[in-house]
Amino acid sequence: MNHRKLLLAAFAALVLSGAAWYGWQLVTAPQYDSSKTVSYSFVLRNASNRVLEHAEFRTYLPVRQTAAQACCERVEVSQPYTLESDDLGNQVLRFGFDHMPPYGVKLIRVTAQLRMNSQPNKFWRFLPDRYLQPEPLIESDHPAVQAAAANLLAGEPAQTLRGIYDWVVNNVRDIGYVRDERGALYALQQRQGDCTENAYLFTALARANSVPARAVAGYVLDDNGLLQAAAYHEWAEFDDGGIWRIADPQKRNYDGRYSSYVAMRLVDNRPDATFKFSRYQFNGEGLEVDME
Incomplete structure (x- = not known):
C-alpha cells in the first residue's frame, strides 16, 4: 500500500471512529419527495x-x-x-x-x-444516550413517572410506545396554550396541559422505558405558507431503530403526516444547552x- 493509500485509510478510520463517538450510524442517503x-x-x-x-x-x-x-x-x-x-x-x-x-x-x-x-428516513442514529437521560421538565427519573412507565411497559417496544401515546391522549386534558412550561411531571399529576406538556410527558415515559425520545418545536402545515406565532406547536419523536417517528398526542397523530411537520427546534432543556429560548x-x- 503506497503512502497516499495509507493516508486515505487513516483518514477513513478517523472519520468512522469520530462518528461512532458521536453516536452516528450512517445507513443510506436520505430521500425527499x-x-x-x-x-x-x-x-x-x-x-x-x-x-x-x-x-x-x-x-x-x-x-x-x-x-x-x-x-x-x-x-x-x-x-x-x-x-x-x-x-x-x-x-x-x-x-x-x-x-x-x-x-x-x-x-x-x-x-x-x-x-x-x-415517510421518515433511516440514515443515522444521533446521540441516542442523550435522549435517554432526564432533564428539566422531562423528569423521566421521577418515581411517579417511573411507576407510570412501568404500568405501560408491554412485550414489544412498539406496543409500549403505542400504549404511552394512547394513555397520554386519553388521560391528559388539553387546556389550550399556557405560556409557562410546566413539564412532564405536572401533566402526569394534574392530567392536563397544552401541546408542550403532552410532548414532554410522552418523551419522559418513553425514556423511562429505555426508548430514546425527544421533544420538537415548530409548526404543522400541509402546504407552503406563513408561519404565525399562534400556530407554534410542540410534539414528540421516538427512536425506532434509527428512525425518528412522530408522536403528537395533542393533534392525535401517531407516525404520520411527516411532510406537514416543520421542525424549528430540537428541544434541549439541559442547563448547558446552547439554545434554550x-x-x-x-x-x-x-x-x-x-x-x-
Whole structure:
C-alpha cells in the first residue's frame, strides 16, 4: 500500500471512529419527495424616545436535518445576519442593530425552502444516550413517572410506545396554550396541559422505558405558507431503530403526516444547552418584538 493509500485509510478510520463517538450510524442517503417554502417575519420597535445604541435579536432557521426534513435548498433573509448552530442541528439567525432611532422600526423577514419526505428516513442514529437521560421538565427519573412507565411497559417496544401515546391522549386534558412550561411531571399529576406538556410527558415515559425520545418545536402545515406565532406547536419523536417517528398526542397523530411537520427546534432543556429560548430572543432597553 503506497503512502497516499495509507493516508486515505487513516483518514477513513478517523472519520468512522469520530462518528461512532458521536453516536452516528450512517445507513443510506436520505430521500425527499417534495419541497415546502415557509416564510415568517418579525417587527422590532424601539418603543422609547431615546436612541437605542445596540439591539440584538435571534430566531431559529428550520432544523438542519430531521427524519423527514432538510434545510435548506434556499434561504432569503431581509437583514444581514450571522448563523449559529449546535450539535443537535438547531440553527439560529443572529441580528444586530446599532443606533436605532427613537420609535424606529426594523422588519425581518425569513423565507426558507425545505426538502420534505412523506415517510421518515433511516440514515443515522444521533446521540441516542442523550435522549435517554432526564432533564428539566422531562423528569423521566421521577418515581411517579417511573411507576407510570412501568404500568405501560408491554412485550414489544412498539406496543409500549403505542400504549404511552394512547394513555397520554386519553388521560391528559388539553387546556389550550399556557405560556409557562410546566413539564412532564405536572401533566402526569394534574392530567392536563397544552401541546408542550403532552410532548414532554410522552418523551419522559418513553425514556423511562429505555426508548430514546425527544421533544420538537415548530409548526404543522400541509402546504407552503406563513408561519404565525399562534400556530407554534410542540410534539414528540421516538427512536425506532434509527428512525425518528412522530408522536403528537395533542393533534392525535401517531407516525404520520411527516411532510406537514416543520421542525424549528430540537428541544434541549439541559442547563448547558446552547439554545434554550422558544421562538425568538432579544435584548435592548426599550426594544419590543412581534412575530407577524
